[in-house]
Amino acid sequence: MTPELGQLALVLAFLLAVAQGTLPLWGAWRGNRALMAVARPAAAGQAVFVTMAFAILAWAFMHFDFSVQYVADNSNLTLPWYYRFAAVWGAHEGSLLLWVLILDVWTVALLFFGTRLPEVFFARVLGVMGLVSVGFLAFLVFTSNPFGRLLPEPPNGADLNPVLQDPGMALHPPVLYMGYVGFSVAFAFSIAALLSGEVEQKWVRWARPWTNAAWGFLTLGIVAGSHWAYHVLGWGGWWFWDPVENASFMPWLAGAALIHAQAITEKRGGLRAWTLLLSIFAFALSLLGTFLVRSGVLTSVHAFASDPRRGVYILIYLVIVVGGSLLLYALRAPKMTASKPFNIVSRETALLIGNLMLISAAAMVMLGTLFPLIGDALHLGRISVGPPYFGLLFPLLMIPVVALMPLGPFLGWGDADRDQITSILIRIGIAAAACALLTAFLTQGTFKAILGVASLTWIGIGVLLYAYKRYRTAPRGRRYPAEMAGMLLAHFGVAVFVAGVLLSESLSVTHDVRLAPGQTKEIAGYSFQFNGVHRVTGPNYRADQGVVTVSRDGSTIAVMHPQKRTYSNEQVQTESAINGGVFRDLYVALGEPMDPKNIEGAWALRLYYKPFVSWIWIGGLFMMCGGFVCAADKRFRIKRIASEVTPAGLVVEPQESAA
Amino acid sequence: MAMNPSRKRRLTILSVIVVASALAISVGVYALQQNMNYLFTPSQVLGGQAHSYKTFRLGGMVKAGSIKRSETSLDVHFTVVDADGAMPVEYTGILPDLFRDDQSVIATGHMDGHHFVATEVLAKHDETYMPKELKEAMAKAHAGKPGLGSRE
Numbered sequence: 001m002t003p004e005l006g007q008l009a010l011v012l013a014f015l016l017a018v019a020q021g022t023l024p025l026w027g028a029w030r031g032n033r034a035l036m037a038v039a040r041p042a043a044a045g046q047a048v049f050v051t052m053a054f055a056i057l058a059w060a061f062m063h064f065d066f067s068v069q070y071v072a073d074n075s076n077l078t079l080p081w082y083y084r085f086a087a088v089w090g091a092h093e094g095s096l097l098l099w100v101l102i103l104d105v106w107t108v109a110l111l112f113f114g115t116r117l118p119e120v121f122f123a124r125v126l127g128v129m130g131l132v133s134v135g136f137l138a139f140l141v142f143t144s145n146p147f148g149r150l151l152p153e154p155p156n157g158a159d160l161n162p163v164l165q166d167p168g169m170a171l172h173p174p175v176l177y178m179g180y181v182g183f184s185v186a187f188a189f190s191i192a193a194l195l196s197g198e199v200e201q202k203w204v205r206w207a208r209p210w211t212n213a214a215w216g217f218l219t220l221g222i223v224a225g226s227h228w229a230y231h232v233l234g235w236g237g238w239w240f241w242d243p244v245e246n247a248s249f250m251p252w253l254a255g256a257a258l259i260h261a262q263a264i265t266e267k268r269g270g271l272r273a274w275t276l277l278l279s280i281f282a283f284a285l286s287l288l289g290t291f292l293v294r295s296g297v298l299t300s301v302h303a304f305a306s307d308p309r310r311g312v313y314i315l316i317y318l319v320i321v322v323g324g325s326l327l328l329y330a331l332r333a334p335k336m337t338a339s340k341p342f343n344i345v346s347r348e349t350a351l352l353i354g355n356l357m358l359i360s361a362a363a364m365v366m367l368g369t370l371f372p373l374i375g376d377a378l379h380l381g382r383i384s385v386g387p388p389y390f391g392l393l394f395p396l397l398m399i400p401v402v403a404l405m406p407l408g409p410f411l412g413w414g415d416a417d418r419d420q421i422t423s424i425l426i427r428i429g430i431a432a433a434a435c436a437l438l439t440a441f442l443t444q445g446t447f448k449a450i451l452g453v454a455s456l457t458w459i460g461i462g463v464l465l466y467a468y469k470r471y472r473t474a475p476r477g478r479r480y481p482a483e484m485a486g487m488l489l490a491h492f493g494v495a496v497f498v499a500g501v502l503l504s505e506s507l508s509v510t511h512d513v514r515l516a517p518g519q520t521k522e523i524a525g526y527s528f529q530f531n532g533v534h535r536v537t538g539p540n541y542r543a544d545q546g547v548v549t550v551s552r553d554g555s556t557i558a559v560m561h562p563q564k565r566t567y568s569n570e571q572v573q574t575e576s577a578i579n580g581g582v583f584r585d586l587y588v589a590l591g592e593p594m595d596p597k598n599i600e601g602a603w604a605l606r607l608y609y610k611p612f613v614s615w616i617w618i619g620g621l622f623m624m625c626g627g628f629v630c631a632a633d634k635r636f637r638i639k640r641i642a643s644e645v646t647p648a649g650l651v652v653e654p655q656e657s658a659a
Numbered sequence: 660m661a662m663n664p665s666r667k668r669r670l671t672i673l674s675v676i677v678v679a680s681a682l683a684i685s686v687g688v689y690a691l692q693q694n695m696n697y698l699f700t701p702s703q704v705l706g707g708q709a710h711s712y713k714t715f716r717l718g719g720m721v722k723a724g725s726i727k728r729s730e731t732s733l734d735v736h737f738t739v740v741d742a743d744g745a746m747p748v749e750y751t752g753i754l755p756d757l758f759r760d761d762q763s764v765i766a767t768g769h770m771d772g773h774h775f776v777a778t779e780v781l782a783k784h785d786e787t788y789m790p791k792e793l794k795e796a797m798a799k800a801h802a803g804k805p806g807l808g809s810r811e
Binding site for chain 1: 683691694695728731732752756757
């Protein structure tokens with residue numbers, strides 16, 4: 001009976017979403033406060049019912065209710081409870097349910113933190129969120145019911161895709177969705193602003209913390225996904241320019257551009273139309289990401305079995321949302337409003353160039369990702385675009401971004417103290433050159449390593465110099481407002497990330513070797529001794545587990561246990577063994593036995609020495625912190641209670657911040 | 660026509676944008692051209708369709724019993740087949756987890772004489788799932804040759 005309750009909850013949530021998506025917008029249009037007042041309870045009710053549905057599905061997984069098709073397809077009796085819980089979003093239906101649940105998490109957050117928004121504006125924001133929700137709930141209710149029954153009930157279920165049976169996977173989808181879906185808030189704000197006609201500068205200030213928080217989550221989601229790929233999927237790679245990865249990277253790039261465009265609009269009043277457009281883009285790219293991952297239109301190294309018919313539904317939804325909002329944008333976007341004038345050498349210019357580069361990068365990634373579809377439509381044959389396309393163009397596009405990043409904070413709004421800029425340029429230039437020279441000497445002139453260290457110094461020293469300048473000149477307690485601290489953290493994260501990428505790419509040593517038990521292979525001063533393979537059993541798999549002893553200068557550093565797992569449904573999964581550190585990772589993965597009948601004999605192994613690889617994720621975490629810290633800035637909180645419908649006279653704050 | 664400063668500035672900005680985007684587009688198109696990999700099945704390759712591409716992707720099924728490991732190194736030989744053709748493949752390295760007899764694979768690489776030298780071999784994570792593009796390519800290569808029975 002319970003699963004049917006879950007389905008009922010979804011239907012009720014759908015009806016409430018329809019109410020939330022229509023009545024408040026109608027009320028805001030006609031000035032009817034009773035209709036606008038529907039927004040809150042409808043949104044809250046929808047959230048309650050969606051949570052209920054999610055809980056019921058989770059309960060079905062916990063209690064092995066294999067009469068539910070989705071549960072039977074994605075779990076079995078031997079699957080540990082934590083993976084049964086993660087299995088709730090392990091396939092199509094459940095991941096959609098998670099999508100809606102997270103949309104409701106953001107809506108509830110809006111209900112808490114947005115209470116001081118002007119009534120009409122708030123009604124419109126919730127209305128737009130409701131409309132977004134309607135699309136996904138309709139999808140769930142009409143095409144992808146997670147509560148469909150399987151009769152007669154099978155004694156045991158299939159299995160969760162073994163690729164997903166990993167701690168990283170429990171974290172990755174919810175966090176990534178927090179990011180994707182979080183952009184719906186900025187989207188709803190911008191649509192509400194467009195609907196209200198007069199595009200207020202204030203809406204941008206209200207939207208900023210939401211954008212920053214969503215971007216922080218998206219960063220964490222991508223970092224988690226990348227790290228998961230590193231040790232489960234990727235044989236030691238951390239990014240493959242795969243369609244599914246690109247799907248999450250495009251909204252990230254657009255989000256980064258949006259964060260900076262919002263800063264300009266809020267502080268200087270310029271770029272209003274551009275900021276609105278970017279808000280729409282960021283959310284549209286999130287939807288596109290969902291579409292690409294869920295439809296299976298593209299061949300991806302980790303496209304999970306999916307159903308093209310459902311892809312068509314998401315595509316139609318995407319066209320309606322994007323087409324509708326662009327139409328609204330075309331009708332209502334502000335005419336070229338005069339922003340405060342700015343000089344060529346100014347913070348505005350730097351931010352504009354950054355924006356241009358980030359959006360070009362997003363467009364470049366999109367072209368490469370969708371090109372197989374375009375080629376197919378034009379009958380050019382079956383094409384895929386190789387990673388070198390992205391690997392060449394992306395760094396090229398990012399050169400100006402990296403070059404300008406340390407200068408940005410020193411540049412003033414509108415104009416800059418050119419002498420100061422010159423002196424900063426000289427200082428970070430000398431520092432970068434000196435470190436580059438040192439690296440050239442240490443690495444025998446490895447180009448990428450030199451570039452990595454130079455970028456690290458260039459951005460890092462720039463960030464530190466600015467932090468020091470604030471420390472000296474600003475009064476105590478006002479030195480680092482959250483907004484600025486967040487910016488410095490995120491920029492520092494970029495420095496660490498770039499260094500991690502370039503250093504690990506240039507200095508890694510990898511060997512695919514064939515080793516018989518007892519044999520040893522030397523890599524970068526570490527000696528890897530293969531001590532054979534034996535059988536072990538896990539809760540729902542059996543594994544061939546290798547023993548590799550790593551030593552350096554005669555002393556043992558690590559004993560590593562890479563595994564080759566065979567899950568209960570005969571799916572095979574490689575579990576690498578990683579001995580991590582701040583400055584290097586040692587990585588061992590089992591390939592295959594040279595003679596399949598004799599697992600105690602020689603094996604193919606992949607051995608890696610990867611210096612600085614963890615900096616990639618550490619840098620990403622810094623960026624994430626930047627997003628969250630920035631979102632917490634007090635300045636973004638709405639000060640005065642907006643009791644009346646008139647939005648005039650709100651939030652007038654004299655405070656000026658240097659960020 | 661005399662140019663006032665603001666018009667001149669606008670013109671400068673415009674020309675910078677035009678030059679930059681022209682440059683960006685040409686580099687982009689070049690990179691795209693260099694990295695487009697077409698997918699062919701063995702019979703299409705034997706039919707000469709892959710002739711003009713240096714690097715391409717070979718897709719099909721691993722012929723049962725064709726996987727031969729070297730005794731001393733990581734070299735491996737196997738044969739990729741579709742309904743109407745077979746292509747020997749040479750690869751050095753570790754094969755993916757799901758690589759086995761009768762499994763669909765996509766190998767990236769180039770022709771060397773009459774065999775294919777792979778630099779990357781992909782097999783799918785999901786056993787029941789065959790890449791859509793591969794399925795279609797195999798169906799297309801097989802079209803018009805009735806009575807041979809698809810291996811699918």
